[in-house]
Amino acid sequence: MFRRSIAAxxxxxxxxxxxxxxxxxxxxxxxxxxxxxxxxxxxxxxxxWNWPSVGRECTSVLGPxxxxxxxxxxxxxxxxxxxxxxPWWQDYQPVSYQLVTRRGNRAAFAAMVSTCHAAGVKxxxxxxxxxxxxxxxxxxxxxxxTYANFSNPAVPYSSSDFHPACAIxxxxxxxxxxxxxxxxxxxxxxxxxxxxxxxxxxxxxxISLGVDxxxxxxxxxxxxxxxxxxxxGLTKPSSYLYQEVIEGGADSPTQYTSTGDxxxxxxxxxxxxxxxxxxxxxxxxxPSQMLLATDKAQVFIDNHDTERNGRTKLNYKSGDRYYLAExxxxxxxxxxxxxxxxxxxxxxxxxxPASSNGTTTxxxxxxxxxSGWTCQHRDRRIENMVALRNTARGTAxxxxxxNGSTQxxxxxxxxxxxxxxxxxxxxxxxxxxxLPAGTYCDVMSGDFSGGSCSGTSYTVASNGTFTATLGxxxxxxxxxxxxxxxxxxxxxxxxxxxxxxxxxxxxxxxGDATALGAWNTASAIPLTSSGGRYxxxxxxxxxxxxxxxxxxxxxxxxxxxERDGQANRTHTSGxxxxxxxxxxxxNG
Numbered sequence: 001m002f003r004r005s006i007a008a009x010x011x012x013x014x015x016x017x018x019x020x021x022x023x024x025x026x027x028x029x030x031x032x033x034x035x036x037x038x039x040x041x042x043x044x045x046x047x048x049w050n051w052p053s054v055g056r057e058c059t060s061v062l063g064p065x066x067x068x069x070x071x072x073x074x075x076x077x078x079x080x081x082x083x084x085x086x087p088w089w090q091d092y093q094p095v096s097y098q099l100v101t102r103r104g105n106r107a108a109f110a111a112m113v114s115t116c117h118a119a120g121v122k123x124x125x126x127x128x129x130x131x132x133x134x135x136x137x138x139x140x141x142x143x144x145x146t147y148a149n150f151s152n153p154a155v156p157y158s159s160s161d162f163h164p165a166c167a168i169x170x171x172x173x174x175x176x177x178x179x180x181x182x183x184x185x186x187x188x189x190x191x192x193x194x195x196x197x198x199x200x201x202x203x204x205x206x207i208s209l210g211v212d213x214x215x216x217x218x219x220x221x222x223x224x225x226x227x228x229x230x231x232x233g234l235t236k237p238s239s240y241l242y243q244e245v246i247e248g249g250a251d252s253p254t255q256y257t258s259t260g261d262x263x264x265x266x267x268x269x270x271x272x273x274x275x276x277x278x279x280x281x282x283x284x285x286x287p288s289q290m291l292l293a294t295d296k297a298q299v300f301i302d303n304h305d306t307e308r309n310g311r312t313k314l315n316y317k318s319g320d321r322y323y324l325a326e327x328x329x330x331x332x333x334x335x336x337x338x339x340x341x342x343x344x345x346x347x348x349x350x351x352x353p354a355s356s357n358g359t360t361t362x363x364x365x366x367x368x369x370x371s372g373w374t375c376q377h378r379d380r381r382i383e384n385m386v387a388l389r390n391t392a393r394g395t396a397x398x399x400x401x402x403n404g405s406t407q408x409x410x411x412x413x414x415x416x417x418x419x420x421x422x423x424x425x426x427x428x429x430x431x432x433x434x435l436p437a438g439t440y441c442d443v444m445s446g447d448f449s450g451g452s453c454s455g456t457s458y459t460v461a462s463n464g465t466f467t468a469t470l471g472x473x474x475x476x477x478x479x480x481x482x483x484x485x486x487x488x489x490x491x492x493x494x495x496x497x498x499x500x501x502x503x504x505x506x507x508x509x510x511g512d513a514t515a516l517g518a519w520n521t522a523s524a525i526p527l528t529s530s531g532g533r534y535x536x537x538x539x540x541x542x543x544x545x546x547x548x549x550x551x552x553x554x555x556x557x558x559x560x561x562e563r564d565g566q567a568n569r570t571h572t573s574g575x576x577x578x579x580x581x582x583x584x585x586x587n588g
Contacts, residue, residue, distance in 0.1 A: 040066050040067065040068035040120075040386070040390050041068045041069075041336050041337070041389075041393075042066070042067050042068050042069075042330065042337050042338075042339065042386045042389060042390075043067070043068065043069045043070070043071050043124065043298075043336065043337065043338040043339070044062060044067050044069075044070055044071070044338070044339045044341055044377045045070075045071040045300075045303065045304070045338055045339065045340050045341060045342075046070055046071070046072060046073075046341055046342075046363070046377075047073060047088075047304045047340065047341065047342035047343070047352075048073050048088060048091070048103070048342060048343065048351070048352035048360060049072070049073070049103070049352075049360075049363045049373075050102075050103040050104050050108075050360045050361070050362065050363065051072075051103055051104035051108040051109050051111070051112040052104065052108060052111075052112065052362065053362050053363040053364050054070060054072055054112050054116065055111060055112040055115035055116060056115075056364055057070070057363070057364060058070060058112075058115055058116035058118075058119040058121045059115060059118070059119045060364075060367065061377070061378060061383065062116070062119065062121045062377075063116075063119030063120045063121050064119075065383045065384070065386050065387065066386045066387045066390045067121060067377075067386055068121070068122060069121060069122035069123065069124050069212065069213070069240075070116060070121055070122070070123055070124070071124045071125075071126060071215055071338065072112075072123060072124070072125055072126065073091055073101075073103065073126055074091050074092060074094070074101070074125070074126045074127070074128050074217070075099050075101055075103075075109050075125060075206070076094050076095075076096065076097045076098065076099065076101070076128065076202065077094065077095045077096040077097070077098045077099075077100050077101065077141045077142050077143040077145060077154070078090055078091045078092070078093055078094060078095060078101055078102075078141060078142050079093045079095055079133050079134075079137075079139060079141055079142075079147070080102075080139070080140065080141065080142055080358060082358060084349070085349070085350070085351065086102070086351040086354060086358035087349040087350065087351050088304070088349070088350065088351045088352065089349065090351070092128055092217065093128075093131075093132065093133040093134060093185065094128050094131075094132050094133065094152075095132070095133060095141030095142070095143070095145055095147045095152060095154065096141060096143060096145050096147075096152060096154035096155055097155065097198070097199075097201070097202035097205070098143040098145070098154065099205075099206075100142050100143035100144075101142050102142060102354070102358055102359050102360050103360050109209065110209045110210075113209050113210040113211060114210060117210055122212035122213065122240075123210065123211050123212055123213075124211070124212060124213040124214060124215055124240065124242075125206055125211050125213075125214050125215070126214075126215045126217055127202075127203065127214040127215065127216055127217060128217045128218070129188070129190065129199045129216065129217070129222070129230065130182065130185075130187065130188060130190070130217065130218040130219075130221045130222050131181070131182060131185035131186055131187050131188055131218070131221075132147070132152055132157065132162075132185070132186045132188065133147055133152075133185065133186060134183075134184050134185055134186070135149055135150075135165055135181060135184050135185065135186050136149050136184075137149065141154075149186070150162045150186055155198055157188070157195070157198070160189075161188060161189055161192060161194065161195050162186050162187060162188060162189060163179045163180065163181075163187040163188070163189055165181060166179070166180040166181065167180055167181060167184075168180045168181070168182060171248060171249030171250065172249055172250050173250060174250035174251060177220065177221055177249060177250055177251060178221055178222060178223050178251075182218055182221050187221070190222050190223065190226035190227075190230070191223065191225075191226055196226065196229055196230050196233065197233070199230055200230060200233035200234065203230070203234060203239075204233075204234060204235045207234065207235055207236045207239060208235075211239075212239065212240060213239045213240030213241060213242075214239060214240070214241055214242075215242050215243075215244065215263075216241060216242070216243040216244060216260075217244050218244055219243035219244050219245050219256060219262075220244065220245040220246055220249075220251050220256075224255055224256055224258065224259060227243065227256070227259045227260075228258070228259050231259055231260070240260075240261075241259065241260030241261065242260055242261040242262065242263060242298040242336070243256050243259065243260055243261070243262050243263065244263045245262050245263060246263075246265050247265055247266055247291060252291075253291060253292055254291065254292065257292070257293075257296045261296050261297065261298045261336060262292055262296055262297065262298065263298050263300070263303075264290065264291070264292050264297040264298060264299050264300075264335060265306070265311070266289075266290060266291055266292075267290060267297065267299040267300065267329075267334075267335065268299070268300055268301050268302060268303075268306060268311075268312050269311070269312075269313075270283075270286070270289050270290070271283065271286070271301060271325055271328060271329060272301050272302070272312050272313040272314045272325055273313045274325075275313075275314060275321045275322075275324050275325035275328065275420075275422060276313035276314050276318070276321060276325075277313075278321075278405070278406045278422040278423065279405055279406065279422075280324075280328065280402070280406070280407075280408045280420055280422055281402035281403070281404055281405050281406070281407075281408055283328070283332075283408070284400055284402065284408075286332065286334060287334060290334070292335075294333070294334045294335055297334065297335035297336070298335060298336045298338060299329060299334060299335035299336065299337055299338070300329075300337065300338040300339070300340065301314055301322070301325045301326055301329055301340070302314060302315045302322075302340050303338070303340055304340065304342060307340060307342075308345070308348040309348065315340075316340075316342075316344075316374045316376050317555055319473075319506075319526035319528075320473035320474070320526060320536075321422060321473055322376075323376075323379055323381040323382065323475075324381070324420050324422065324473065324475050326339060326376070326379075326381060326382050326385075327381040327382065327385050327418065327420070327444060327475055327477065328418075328420060330382065330385035330386060330388065330389045331385060331388060331389065331392075331410075331412070331416065331418040331477065332397065332410075333392070333393075333395070333396070333397065333412065337389075339376065339377050339382055340376060341374060341375055341376045341377040341378075342373070342374055343363075343372050343373045343374055344372055344373075344374055344555050344556045344557065346555065346556075352372075352373075353370070353371065353372035353373065363375070369522065371557065372556065372557070375522075379523075380443065380444055380445070380446070380447070380455075381444050381475065384443035384444065384447065384448075384477070385443070385444070385477060387443070387479075387481055387482075388412075388416050388418075388443065388477055388479040388481070388482075391415055391416065391479050391480060391481045392412035392413065392415045392416045392479065395412045395413030395414075395415050395416075396412070396413060397410050397411070397412065398410065398411040398412065398413055398414075398433075398434050399411040399417070399431075399432050399433055399434060401431070401432070403423075403427075405423075406421065406422045406423035407419070407420065407421045407422070407423055407427050407470075408420050409429075409431050411433050411434050411435070412479075413434060414434040414435060414436065414480075415435075415479055415480050416435075416477070416478065416479035416480070417431065417433040417434075417435055417477070417478050417479075418475065418476065418477045418478075419431060419468070419470060419475060419476050419477075420470075420475045421470040421471070421472065421473065421474055421475065422473060423472060424472050424528075425472055425537075426469055426470065426471050426472065426492040426494075426537050426579060427469065427470045428467070428468070428469040428470075428492075429467070429468065430465050430466070430467045431465065431466055431467070431468065432464060432465055433460060433464045433465070433466065433478075434464055435460045435464055435478065435480070436460070436480070437460055437461060437462045437464075438459070438460055438483050438484075439457050439458070439459050439460075439483065439484060440457060440458055440459075440460060440466075440478035440479070440482060440483055441453030441455065441456075441457050441478070441482040441483070441484070442455050442456045442457065442458060442468075442476045442477060442478060443455075443477050443478075443479070443482050444475050444476055444477045445476065445514070445515060445539065446514055448481075448482035448484075451484040452484065453482070453484075454514050455514055455515065456476075456490055456515075456539060456541075458476075458478060460478070466478075469490060469492045469539060469579070470539070471492055471493075471494070471536070471537030471538055471539055472494075472528075472535075472536065472537045473528070473536070473537075474537070474538075474539070489541070489542040489576030490539040490540060490541060490542060490576065491539070491540050491541075491542050491573040491574050491575070491576065491578050491579065491580060492537055492538075492539060492578075492579035492580075493537065493538050493539070493540045493573060493579070493580055493581075493582070494535060494536070494537045494538075494579070494580070494581040494582065495509045495525075495527065495535065495536055495537075495538065495548075495550075495581075495582050495584075496533050496534070496535040496581055496582065496583050496584070497509075497527065497533065497534050497535075497550050497584045497585065497586050498532060498533050498534075498584070498585045498586065499527075499532075499533075499534050499550065499552075499585075499586035500586070501552045502552070504554050504555070505552040505553065505554055505560070506526060506527075506552070506553055506554075506555075507526075507527045507529070507534040507550060507551075507552060507586070508521070508524035508525055508526050508527060508550070508551050508552075508553050509524065509525050509527060509536065509538075509548055509549070509550050509551075510523075510524035510525065510548060510549060510551055511546055511547055511548025511549070511568075511569075512546055512547045512548070513540055513541070513544070513546045513548075515538050515539060515540055515541075516538060516540075516546065516548055521551060521553065521557075521559045522557070524551060524553065525538055527550075540573045541573060542573055542574065542575060542576035542578075543572065543573060543574070543575065543576075544572065544573050545570065545571070545572045546570070546571060546572075546573065547568040547569065547570050548568065548569050549561055549562055549563060549568055549569060550562045550584075550586050560588075562586050562587045562588055563587050566587075569584070
């Protein structure tokens with residue numbers, strides 16, 4: 001949900017188009033596996049993706065990579081805020097429960113659900129039941145239905161179906177929180193059997209199309225008894241339910257565990273801060289730092305609200321440490337994890353990439369992420385970690401190690417081992433694991449296929465040890481589902497360039513080596529600024545010639561190459577286990 005006042009409403013001109021369309025710490029406490037949302041429990045939130053794009057992603061990425069479910073944006077008719085530039089939060093102001101949005105119509109939604117199921121991926125809907133559109137507003141929604149203050153004829157709802165207008169001035173007052181208007185939105189009487197009947201009809205309609213579960217938006221603003229009554233009215237009582245309840249005030253997340261899982265905002269606060277601040281060692285006692293138990297917590301590093309409102313310490317703009325935190329979340333057995341994947345933005349209100357009439361454009365183009373979309377979930381440090389999580393399901397944390405601050409490593413029984421370095425220099429260490437002896441692919445640096453690894457592989461000895469060098473802000477992950485291939489010795493290669501990027505630009509290095517993004521600027525390595533120089537350390541195969549260039553890149557993905565049209569920089573990496581620094585100047 002959003003936390004802002006409502007802008008002026010809508011232009012009906014877009015409606016027709018929308019309708020058509022080394023200190024050794026004690027081992028961390030054991031944590032049980034995530035709650036039963038399916039054998040593969042990782043959720044990816046494809047925020048604001050249109051229905052055809054979601055379906056294609058289920059087939060090409062989510063199913064093959066082992067994601068358990070996709071969370072999609074609200075599919076009910078919503079207001080159309082053309083005069084406000086079609087902000088993302090217009091979708092959280094329902095007009096009716098007809099399945100026509102800027103992302104597609106009922107037929108497209110049904111086809112998406114069927115396609116995702118065929119790929120083995122469940123579909124969870126972001127359900128908005130607490131309220132309808134903004135108070136004192138009127139207009140025409142995305143399905144062509146009209147609305148006005150306390151009036152939604154297409155449902156139908158009239159003034160008697162809403163709580164009287166009042167503002168939430170005191171979050172310690174439960175009556176205000178649950179019956180007054182959140183951000184000036186008309187608040188539904190969910191204690192009414194009539195209102196709950198309409199909401200159940202909507203949810204059951206979605207269930208009839210195959211929807212497997214629901215994220216209940218703004219659940220904190222609904223009484224637990226009302227949610228329980230709505231849940232009792234579902235035709236599929238086993239539908240997975242996770243409820244948005246932000247900690248603080250009269251309503252605690254723990255009050256809602258009787259009706260389903262609860263979104264654990266504290267998790268993003270704690271884990272996000274640990275990686276943002278470079279102190280992941282503080283996570284050795286993570287379960288004891290949480291309010292909710294692992295079998296009730298739906299966890300995330302960032303979501304569509306926190307990446308915009310500043311609460312989260314990390315988002316897609318944060319570079320390596322964001323992906324390290326996401327990788328940790330997938331490796332560590334706590335809660336049901338959700339990965340955020342949306343689009344680039346410069347304004348917190350900015351809507352998704354769209355045509356001139358506000359209709360959302362495709363998020364993918366062939367096998368590539370389309371312009372303006374972020375596709376965080378396709379980063380190896382996320383997508384390849386999903387299979388590790390699935391393989392390690394039910395195993396406890398083992399062999400916890402840290403240097404007391406910036407570096408950690410831990411295993412998952414005898415199935416997996418991961419290590420993370422948030423320090424400013426490389427980490428070389430012999431890690432103790434419980435893995436069986438053999439050669440393992442580091443799935444954070446490469447893909448495992450056909451018994452071979454496109455990245456770095458490591459040999460685990462009979463005593464469970466292996467030696468590795470991790471560059472600054474890098475990580476590795478080994479697991480029994482990615483065994484085989486040839487061990488590749490590496491060189492810790494530090495790129496340090498003097499550069500003067502323009503406002504809004506960041507500095508990256510990209511090259512022909514897999515570890516340098518294989519010339520894909522979307523996978524380029526971000527460099528960290530310090531005293532006018534920009535640096536990053538990358539593990540490159542030993543004794544191997546490679547080419548590269550430095551680039552400037554904006555958050556929107558616009559790239560400026562150095563030496564455009566000129567020869568690439570070339571080097572040959574050194575001996576295995578060594579380190580080298582390339583001190584250079586950006587040539588514009």
